[in-house]
Amino acid sequence: MSMNEPPKDEAQDHFEQHLVRFRPVAPRALAIPSRNVPWGTVAVAATVLLVIAGLLVMKRLRHTADESVVARTIQTVGPDRYGVALPITLAKLNAALRTSDHDLNQMLDQASPRLLPREHRGTALFELGKE
Amino acid sequence: MKFFSRRRSQIDEIQALYHQHGPGLLLYACSLLGRKHAAEDVLQQVFMKLLEQNVIPEEPKPYLFRAVQNVALNLLRSESKHVELADIEPWFEAPRQDHAARIALTVELMRIPEEQRQVLVLHIWGGLSFDEIGTVIAVSANTAASRYRYALQKLRASMQPKDPYVDE
Numbered sequence: 691m692s693m694n695e696p697p698k699d700e701a702q703d704h705f706e707q708h709l710v711r712f713r714p715v716a717p718r719a720l721a722i723p724s725r726n727v728p729w730g731t732v733a734v735a736a737t738v739l740l741v742i743a744g745l746l747v748m749k750r751l752r753h754t755a756d757e758s759v760v761a762r763t764i765q766t767v768g769p770d771r772y773g774v775a776l777p778i779t780l781a782k783l784n785a786a787l788r789t790s791d792h793d794l795n796q797m798l799d800q801a802s803p804r805l806l807p808r809e810h811r812g813t814a815l816f817e818l819g820k821e
Numbered sequence: 822m823k824f825f826s827r828r829r830s831q832i833d834e835i836q837a838l839y840h841q842h843g844p845g846l847l848l849y850a851c852s853l854l855g856r857k858h859a860a861e862d863v864l865q866q867v868f869m870k871l872l873e874q875n876v877i878p879e880e881p882k883p884y885l886f887r888a889v890q891n892v893a894l895n896l897l898r899s900e901s902k903h904v905e906l907a908d909i910e911p912w913f914e915a916p917r918q919d920h921a922a923r924i925a926l927t928v929e930l931m932r933i934p935e936e937q938r939q940v941l942v943l944h945i946w947g948g949l950s951f952d953e954i955g956t957v958i959a960v961s962a963n964t965a966a967s968r969y970r971y972a973l974q975k976l977r978a979s980m981q982p983k984d985p986y987v988d989e
Contacts, residue, residue, distance in 0.1 A: 714913055716843055716847070
């Protein structure tokens with residue numbers, strides 16, 4: 691009993707004990723947000739994310755590879771790499787030869803530079819080809 | 822990981838405080854508000870705030886009772902209502918399932934002047950010393966003890982027919 695406790699008579703003491711027997715009811719459960727970190731859920735989510743990321747990377751790599759194959763094919767066989775010459779047939783050449791030398795030379799001049807690859811144009815070989 | 826374990830231990834500590842002082846705090850809020858539902862909400866609010874702050878006060882018992890008192894009084898002010906005993910939910914577990922005695926105690930408790938009722942509830946059911954009560958309701962320990970004496974006398978007088986010790 692502290693210094694401030696009032697002096698008690700027996701009846702008061704009994705009455706206090708009588709009151710103490712009335713126990714206050716417990717409150718409802720405290721609504722604490724889940725305190726345990728759901729490691730299992732975290733692991734599953736992380737795995738799913740990794741799989742999705744892996745699939746995306748693989749898809750992207752495959753797409754890039756396909757594009758490079760197509761580009762290489764175009765580079766190899768496309769008209770950009772080797773300029774297609776004008777169609778010259780033997781009949782055309784004969785016809786030109788019969789009409790005039792000028793026509794024949796002009797036809798050959800137009801066709802021959804384009805038979806060379808583009809990167810060779812402007813080179814000595816190109817210039818010689820025009821002769 | 823260290824953060825999680827420290828946080829967990831604090832949550833455990835707060836939960837232990839809730840189990841230890843919850844009934845007394847609930848009754849104190851009931852005695853201020855007159856309604857158990859509102860008192861429960863007040864209690865939840867106080868402990869949720871404690872969880873958010875994540876700091877355990879040095880002297881938790883007086884702190885919790887003062888916090889409950891502040892939140893309850895704020896609620897009363899915001900509602901601008903007088904305390905009316907219109908609660909059907911029990912505040913006490915009566916000895917020997919004496920429901921009539923339980924209801925009588927609740928009714929008579931609410932008839933005592935509020936400042937005396939506060940001290941009575943804090944001392945008998947809250948387990949606070951008069952020094953601690955003084956810090957909760959901002960009065961001296963002597964004033965708290967004096968109010969307690971008056972409250973007890975009034976309650977004894979009003980519960981005389983139910984009090985087997987009064988006639989002794």
